[in-house]
Amino acid sequence: MGVRSRSKSITLPRAGGGGGGADLISELSDDLLVRVLEVLPDARDAVRTHALSRRWRALWTRVAVLRFDSDTRRREFREPGGPGRFVAFVDHALALRAAEKEPALEHLEISFDLSVHEEEASSDPEQLVPPSTEAAQRWIRYAMQHEVKSLTFKVDLPLPLFNDEADDDDDFYSGNNVMTLDDLPFSSAKLETMRLNLSAVRLRLPSTAAFASLTDLSLENMEVGAGGGRLLGRLVSSACCPRLHRLRLVGLELAEMEEEEPPLLIDAGALLELLLLEFDELLFLQLRTPSLRVLHVKGCYELEELTVSAPRLEDVKFLVRQPLHIDGDLSSVARLEIELSSSQGYLGDDRNDGSIRLLECCSLIRCLEVSVDVPERKQQDVDIIKGSIPQLPHVASLKIHVTLRERRCSYAAGGIASLLA
Structure with a gap:
């Protein structure tokens, strides 16, 4: 006698639980949806x-985080007029x-x-670059007026135009686009983190500013206008930023810096960490940083x-790759890189x-890391490391990275050995 099998169809309940066909997202609270939009x-x-439904219409305006990125992979930004639409x-x-x-x-x-739109900018720069600079200033003003806690602003403007027919350098080089913060409400009591990355921009720093809560500041890839050394020093001082812990100055150039x-x-x-990277025209640096760790x-090759x-x-x-006069006590330093x-090369x-x-x-260091460059040997080259290394009796950890420019480099062995002595 055969066995008759019975099959039952199983119907899963709809997401809404009541069979109304509601989607799972609609079951989430507004607060949770706002958190989703923020990421x-x-x-x-x-x-x-806002176009999804009446419920979504103003939901995004409650987010605490806004990120705008002129991603060139988006078709609407690659097309002519894209920067203006952005x-x-x-x-x-x-x-x-x-x-x-x-x-x-x-x-x-x-x-x-905007650097990807150089052709559009060079054909009519007055129609593209100045409005973009004005927009940048407007957005920074917005951040200050609304007292955000974190501001990250990155702008890449087209490189300055060059006039091949000009007789002198001043006419040949039109100079970076000028952005001024001096006439902006460039102060905030709540701002904690600020990163300004302003490529192909000459920035006029504010002469009056105050950031009582700022702990992390990064200024990158910009030219600081005349008097910038003094104004930059004021901006990062305790008088302006009494709680500043981390400072990054990357790719800066001090305009018209004289000896x-x-x-x-x-x-x-209050400063704990200081990073100076590729800082042009920086000749003299003075640090009064009692908390610096x-x-x-x-890349500060003119220091x-x-x-x-x-x-x-x-x-x-x-x-560094040049002589450096140091005035101050560095006996507290435990780690040095x-x-x-190995030879003078073309730098002397x-x-x-x-x-x-x-x-x-830094005579009391315990950890030392050295990068040794061994260039191609010239006939007149001599080992300039050997005999120049001071006694370092406290070093317990030593790392040496050697970069060879040619296979046969026995002439550099003595200098490298002196690091191990």
């Missing part, structure tokens, strides 16, 4: 949710967000890349003199003097 990589996607979109979105007083906007991030000008003074009592300097008062300094990475060259036989001077000043 979107581009605020334009959040803004467009500016208009950001302006409109910020105006709508400003109408929603609570909850407050806490984090604003805008990335605006008779005073050094760049960083007088910051970490100092990293790389001639360092005056330092940092009794708690522990970690130093100082990559430097670079050396004093190219290691700055690094050797650091070894002499």
